[in-house]
Amino acid sequence: MEEAKLVAASAIALAVTLFAIFSLRPLAKRLGLVDKPGGRKAHKGRVPLIGGLCFFLGTVAGLTYLGYVDAFVASLLVPCALIVMTGAVDDLSNMSVKSRLVIQACTAWLVIGATGIYLDSAGHLLGEGFDLQLGLLGIPITIVAVIGLVNAFNMMDGIDGLAAGMAMVSIGSILLFANGGWPALGVVLLLQVLFAALVPYLAVNLGWPDGRKIFMGDAGSTLIGFLMAWSLIYLSHGKVGVLAPVDTLWCVAIPVMDTIGVMHRRVRLGRSPFEPDRQHLHHLLCDAGFNARATLAIIVAAGLAMGGIGFVLRNLPEMASLGAFAFVFALYLAKLPQAIAALAKLVPQRVAPVVTAPQATVEERVPLTADAPASGVMKALYVLSASTDAAQIAPIVEQMSRDARFETRVCIASPAGSHSEGVLDLFDLAPDVRITLAEVDDVAQVTSAALGTLDRVLSDFHPDVVVVPAGAPTSVATTLAATYQHIPVACVEPAGGAARASQDAGRKVMSSLAAMHFTATDSVSRSLVADGVPSDRVLVTGDPAARTLHTAVDRLHEDLPLQRNLTHRFGFMRENAPMLLVMGREKMGERLEPLARALRRIALRRPDLDVVCLMPPSKNMDGIDGMLGAFANIHLVAPGDYLGFAYLADSAYLSLALSGECAAEVAPLGKPVLLLNGAGEPALAGPLTSEVPNVRRIDVHEQTISDVVLNLISDRRAWEMLRNDERPRVDACERIVEALAAMRPSPAAVVPLVPAAELPRYAAGAGVREVS
DSSP: OHHHHHHHHHHHHHHHHHHHHHHHHHHHHHHTOEEOOBTTBOOOSOEEOOHHHHHHHHHHHHHHHHOOOOHHHHHHHHHHHHHHHHHHHHHHHOOOHHHHHHHHHHHHHHHHHHHOOSOOBOOSTTOTTOOOBOGGGHHHHHHHHHHHHHHHHHHHTTSTTHHHHHHHHHHHHHHHHHTOOSSOOHHHHHHHHHHHHHHHHHHHHTTTTTSOOOOOHHHHHHHHHHHHHHHHHHHTSTTTOSSOHHHHHHHTHHHHHHHHHHHHHHHHTTSOTTSOOSOSHHHHHHHTTBOHHHHHHHHHHHHHHHHHHHHHTTTSOHHHHHHHHHHHHHHHHHHHHHHHHHHHHHOTTOBOOOOOOOOOEEEESSOOOOOOOSTTOEEEEEEEOSHHHHHHHHHHHHHHHTOTTEEEEEEEEEETTOSHHHHHHTTTOOOSEEEEEOOOSOHHHHHHHHHHHHHHHHHHHOOSEEEEETTOTTHHHHHHHHHHTTOOEEEEOOTTSOOOGGGOHHHHHHHHHOSEEEESSHHHHHHHHHTTOOGGGEEEOOOTHHHHHHHHHHHHHHOHHHHHHHHHHTTTSOTTOOEEEEEOOSOOGGGHHHHHHHHHHHHHHOTTOEEEEEOOOSTTHHHHHHHHTTOTTEEEEOOOOHHHHHHHHHHOSEEEESSHHHHHHHGGGOSOEEEEOOTTOHHHHHHHHHHSTTEEEEOSOHHHHHHHHHHHHHOHHHHHHHOOOOOOSSOHHHHHHHHHHTTOOOTTOSSOOOOGGGSOOOOTTSOOEEOO
């Protein structure tokens, strides 16, 4: 009967944990209780840190149903709740190490004071019949041991399933040493219920059922360490005597050895033993080529093996068991790298699939030959990638195709399914060559995959100049290939985008090798010069993408079947209802949470307003989707073809941009654009608002966003004051084409670099400016 009740209590613990996981996941994202990638954290997306709280609730529910809680277990529950609360606060706001250690020491002292249980004996290490008593010295040893094991499990929580898996291994080892029996001790029942509560957490942490993971966070890992520490201390206490003190080492051997080993290696390197690094066992295995699942399996197997060895040695003298543990530990410290290398040779499945450079397939629509052009004709090759790049490049190609001084070719280098051709169609253009790349996120792989193919394209056509957009992933490969063949490269910088060359290696390469940079604004030009680009290689021309947007909008107004198709596609937009267009890129970080709250407030205050969030599906969308999914007048839309974007931009009464690049894309229509402050773009977003009259910069604050948006929607005069219908008198494409014409090949120079000072001048007021 008692066993049946324990099974029922375990089932309740499992069910409550599972229910808590799916109930608290949306709340965690609203509260910001999520783990974000960065630094040594290589996971994807914002993962809720609710696992520890969930299996703590499940364990308490199971114990409550069981109804058998002795005095010691009852004394553990309040300190456990304090440990969980401390861990949750640490997950939210990153408490200092000193604060965490003080709280952990206080909780250990609470248990000692409430129960009188501590490490009072080191066991019969000197032989049977001689108990090595520690006396009051056992109290500080106990506190240090508890703190040590708490942080050992905390540091083990480095890959999916590891902390929970090792906790289950430790529980299994303890139950094996305890040898079952009924009535069981309260601590043993607690561990069995905890084991059941960990099962659903482990499954979800590994991606069941839909791939949306959760982490246990510090609240969970410290709780596990705390319970393991006190369970072992209680079971090895002289009054209980279920385990010998040396047996406890075998039950938690891997966490203890890993923690001491890491600290030992740090000290040997002359560093602080508490300084984080990638020297933990799971890091070393992953760095040796094992994937996360293989690493998890190896460490769990090692934990089981250590528990098994200890169980086999339990009937030997305790000194022999301690000597065996010391021998294994010494081997671990001295031979771990060699052991991992040997294991790597024995396990052929260890290495994650090697990602080779994605193959590029080439489709040529017009043969690219190196035939000599007509006398005086300059050969130009344009290489672009996504539709945003095509929006910059296509109008320049169209302008140049009508100029008898040039022979142009267009190359699209992008994954299959990109919408670049749709932008070219706006200007009745077609790509001359299409390079199809595999879809990968690694820029280095894209560069290596495209480099060889682009080198052949350049060799076939042998252009006099190559034009690339600064933001395209294949632009680095194009620049390198052109430089190898002594062909000058002109770079079209994005308007309002991240133009600082110091931000990544690719931009540094392009900034140092490009013969000319065409920028939309003075601020971007100054940024380039500040990053070391010679001022005579920078020319302010305006934004060529403005012509693309106006051309697309004009096409929508003229082509009624196309307009009806897009109206049907965005059928959720109500007729005669004002529309707020929210535009963002993938890496928006902290700006999403106050933005989501502000949009929720706006939707409640103005139910007649349609809010369209044009954002790519990414890790950041989970939070905003969870907060706004219930509102009928808020619509989350993934970016598609350029005409779809133009339709939304033309329909918008007001736009809200999360980056300077997004603001620059929609600003040419002259309607008011609100640009949220971004920590990553202070040098660009600020000047953009002064150079583009209809862009206004606002702080990322819930009240500020909602107040400004609601004011512009309700106050027509304020909206008109921010609006700007003026168009530049000299088109940016004309300026760029004239600048490229001045880079005509010269027999005396292999790579012609014409300073901006020698380029053609325009009439006063035309808006062409030099950067000095």
